[in-house]
Amino acid sequence: MTAGPTSLQPSLLADGPALHEVEFVVVDLETTGGSPHADRMTEIGAVRVRGGEVVGELGTLVNPGRAIPPGITVLTGITDAMVVAAPPEEEVVPTFLEFARGAVIVAHNARFDVGFLRAACDRMGLTWPDPVVVDTVALARRVVSKDEAPNHKLGSLARLFRADVVPDHRALTDARATVDVLHGLLGRLASLGVTHLADLRTAADPVPDAVRRKSTLADALPSAPGVYQFLDASGRILYVGTATNLRTRVRSYFTAAEKRRRMAEMVRIADRVHPIVTATALEASVRELRLIAQHTPPYNARSRSPAxxxxxxxxxxxxxxxxxxxxxxxxxxxxxxxxxxxxxxxxxxxxxxxxxxxxxxxxxxxxxxxxxxxxxxxxxxxxxxxxxxxxxxxxxxxxxxxxxxxxxxxxxxxxxxxxxxxxxxxxxxxxxxxxxxxxxxxxxxxxxxxxxxxxxSAAAPELLAARPAPTTPGAWEVVCVRHGRLAGSAVAPGVGDVLGTAHALRLVAEDVPAPDRWAGAALAEETEIVSRWLDQPGVRMLDVTGTGPALPRLGAERALVDLAAVLGVTVESDVLGAPPHQAPEQAPDGEPEDAPGAA
Structure with a gap:
């Protein structure tokens, strides 16, 4: 997956393509010293590869605009005379950025090489495209033991993986050697479940091998909204969560992005993941709540006894x-x-x-x-x-x-x-x-x-509503709510199809008997989730039987806001603390501590 002409946002690669589809640009620099700001490049070498095949190379000396220290000349063999006629960094860096456009940058000790490239962009007033960066040193530390190689230097790894070229501190040669090292590392990482770009970005993180290998549980999941269930070998439901993208969310459990200790324990026990694709994110949230209440999974921390x-x-x-x-x-x-x-x-x-x-x-x-x-x-x-x-x-x-x-x-x-x-x-x-x-x-x-x-406010016998689908341009989400319970949801492909979809949904939606108690037709939290969905901007009421949803103007929710203002003005915050905040009505994956991020 590539971005625009000058940028590659890592967030766009959250699900990530398979590694054989990714284009890598392996780069190596020679410089006058170790400081990106005080020193300058003397040579750049880059190799673009895809699916194990080289698709392009870039190599040139660079005029640093200053004398090359003798020690650097001894190490690299690059002399002042060699770079006199070479292009300056003002010409070389834009050429490299164009060569590397849309690719993942790979380097051995990437902080060094990327640091020089970023500093050069700053000096020229160019925007660094912020690509995904992979460091082969970090990957080697993950899968190469001391018994196999005395250290993780490029020369040692090149010998281990039998590179076609020997590193010699010249940029293009070292970049070619790094390509072979990269391929050798990827071969080892594949056995740990690192098969996609999303896996590679976190491959160097301290994730136990037993957890990382379980990432294959997400391979067959769809990239759609819904609910996922982790199950053990006996079929017992361990954990229930919701996601706007099932595959991406489940994959995150096998990376360092998941920091909850009990989740790591759950993943070790899990034997498979069962997805339930839903028409809308609202339906996913409601299904998650119902499943947690029905099965009381041991690794879900909330909503296990809502009744x-x-x-x-x-x-x-x-x-x-x-x-x-x-x-x-x-x-x-x-x-x-x-x-x-x-x-x-x-x-x-x-x-x-x-x-x-x-x-x-x-x-x-x-x-x-x-x-x-x-x-x-x-x-x-x-x-x-x-x-x-x-x-x-x-x-x-x-x-x-x-x-x-x-x-x-x-x-x-x-x-x-x-x-x-x-x-x-x-x-x-x-x-x-x-x-x-x-x-x-x-x-x-x-x-x-x-x-x-x-x-x-959401207890009408029947309510049909719609809103523009947040992830599908032109489409509309349509929901049917009966006595505060979500009876069904669907997606209309266009605004002209909304009424027809609503009519069909009314015919097939769940029949919900009138309750005989408060929140009797649904769990209170489900009705709250539905009510808050109805509160969102852009929601259109299509038909309402009875009284439509409306909160009192002087009601308790307004009073809570006013009281917070009073506390901020009149109460010593360091003594009384901030007013308690309401727990999220629908935290990602049903976990209060997840509330920043859904999946």
Whole structure:
């Protein structure tokens, strides 16, 4: 794969061609010394090869514009008289760049040769094309032992691999010898699974041979979006991940790019990789989530028990209170969540009862106080309306409950004002630990409300939507969502095919029964993934049954942004730290620590 006339971006070679298809330019320089900036070239030699065959050579002396040190003349045999009529680097370097255009640069001790070429480009105001560079010294250290060669110098390796020429410190001769050394090294690396350019770029990395050999597991995978499963010899699913390019992503597990220790352990156990190609990246993300929840693979760190996440809802009694529960029916009032953990649910519960003055005692209270009833300590501290003794008459307590329900429905104004005021006061009084506790409780409350509001926004009985496909110009992704569950997805080849594709998708999409509880038709995280897809720029609603997706203008997600601004202005960041950030809704491969990079 080649780039434009003057550049070759390594990122374009992520999947990389097979090595027999790659064109290499093997280069060697002779110079007046070892400093790329203080010294100059005296000779350049380059050989272009493809598939083991030489397709071109370039060799010329270079006028360095200065005297050649005697020691260099003794080493190379190049004298001042020999370079007087030679072209200067201003002519030679552009010629070399054209000769090497679109190729992988190879050199023995590449830092030296490439350093001189880059420095020359800088002096001439040329842009160094930043090609992929392969160092045969680094490759030799990987596969040539001390028993085979006393060192990794070019002469020693040329003898080991029986090069056709003997290196003699002349540029073209040494480049020709390096070609033979390169081919010998590639032959050895092939047994370690280095068969493509992507493998070669990381071949010198410290990856155990047992892991690198497993790279052949990716050879038959398609370059398409989807889900991949690593399985052991018994067929047990070890790990599930998602990728926009299955082959490229799976290959990365066999290189130094994969730094997680447990992944290296997983790769050693893996016997095969099973791909599931999907129509869209959204479908891949949802399938990954479902497979993790279904099979609980031992090497996936998240989403293995999503159905156990706790909720908060109001109890059904005369004086209702927020309570942590395992499920929340559709007719439940004051629903928050689900929460990532019981600890977060508890923190949110404390924040809710404190913000709205709701009771915390677990007794079921009658509409009228029992004779002789006494208030608890919280009432004496002013932190409970004490309806148990009639201190908070039903109308007064009902107003508190109504304010809490309005918050759950999408009005976070009261909570944000209250928390902001408390944080300012506690910070002004230098009560930083209490402020930090208040902050964390408020974050837990707002995140629980934000999740519930997002789930409600995507709960329409049926929704058809489309957006331009991000990787295929002119194509459109079409999705069908039913009760917050992805029922199907497809790709329309052009904008004129979108409605027809949507109609066909509606007929074949999964039949999803109406749920009887919050997030009952899908895992909460799946509905969130779908909801965020619908939020993206460019998405078009094609048809909606019931209420379309819409988040409340004053809802919890907006309040989280506003609270972050408040914290940045009024809270000592070095004492309280940055506000906790939300875990990525869909980290690459289902791993929070992967969130930079998907595959």
């Amino acid at each position: 156990r996440e706790p909720w908060i809802r109001l109890t059904d009694e005369a004086f209702p209170r927020p309570s942590i529960v395992r499920t929340a029916p559709l007719d439940a009032r004051g629903v928050l969540g689900p929460f990532r953990s019981r600890a977060l649910a508890t923190a949110a519960l404390e924040a809710a009862t404190g913000a709205f003055g709701l009771r915390t005692c677990t007794d079921r209270l009658p509409a009228r106080p029992r004779p002789g009833a006494s208030a608890c300590v919280l009432a004496e501290l002013g932190r409970c309306a004490a309806p148990c003794v009639g201190a908070g008459e039903p109308p007064d307590y009902a107003e508190r409950v109504a304010a809490y329900e309005a918050f759950c429905a999408g009005d976070a104004t009261q909570v944000l004002e209250l928390v902001s005021s408390r944080l300012r006061r506690l910070t002004a009084e230098q009560r930083y630990e209490e402020a930090a506790l208040e902050r964390d409780r408020c974050h837990a409350l707002l995140r629980g409300a934000a999740r519930a509001q997002r789930l409600a």
